Amino acid sequence: MVVVTNIVASVIVIIVLQLIGMLVFSWMTPFKDMEELRKGNVAVGLAFGGKFISTAVIIGVAAYTNTSIWHMMLWFAVGYVCLIASYWIFELATPGLKVSEHLQKGNVAIGILLCAVFLGTSFAVSSLIV
Secondary structure (H helix, E strand, O other): OHHHHHHHHHHHHHHHHHHHHHHHHHHHOOOOHHHHHHOOOHHHHHHHHHHHHHHHHHHHHHHHHOOOHHHHHHHHHHHHHHHHHHHHHHHHHOOOOOHHHHHHOOOHHHHHHHHHHHHHHHHHHHOOOO
16 A cells, blocks of 8 residues: 555655646746747747656656655756756857747747757657666
């Protein structure tokens, strides 16, 4: 029974962390992600999907490598901060390109590139989680 309780608690924590992660990413953009998705904005969909998969990769590796929910949450927080930093570094590395404006305009190339930045960062950061 203890094993089942631990699994259920872990799944609940994973879902909550994923939702919190997506909420924070939504706050980072000057537009409303869900509104853009309702409009059919593919660029925002790609970027948002990349964020979702990236947070899932970090949570998955943190859950796999840690037996404690607290350690899993700590490593998720470290990885998540790295994802946020990657977004801002990407913004700084492309000074002539306002990423959020291009996403809002539906620039699919930017959506794909940002998705790849998030995925690459999540894979690299996940390799550091112990």
